[in-house]
Amino acid sequence: xxxLENLKALAKFEAKSPLASEDAQLRKKTLLQIAKNVAERxxxxxxxxxxxxxxxxxxxxxxxxHEPVTIELDVFNSDGSRAVVMEFGNKA
Numbered sequence: 001x002x003x004l005e006n007l008k009a010l011a012k013f014e015a016k017s018p019l020a021s022e023d024a025q026l027r028k029k030t031l032l033q034i035a036k037n038v039a040e041r042x043x044x045x046x047x048x049x050x051x052x053x054x055x056x057x058x059x060x061x062x063x064x065x066h067e068p069v070t071i072e073l074d075v076f077n078s079d080g081s082r083a084v085v086m087e088f089g090n091k092a
């Protein structure tokens with residue numbers, strides 16, 4: 001039910017970014033400004049520093065977007081007894 005509410009809210013979403021504009025010139029101008037700002041911020045940084053920034057942002061984004069997951073892996077001996085139990089994540 002909660003997912004349905006989220007979908008309804010998404011359906012009512014109105015983009016306010018200049019990148020969502022129907023005016024191609026405005027979109028182009030906005031993209032050029034974004035590229036200019038990124039270039040200015042990264043001026044003087046090495047490739048390794050920029051790559052580290054991208055990797056850090058991407059991993060943060062993945063952690064924020066995904067809900068925690070619990071994985072349980074049971075390994076049994078040939079006689080059916082439990083040999084190993086590995087748990088990753090938090091139990092609710």
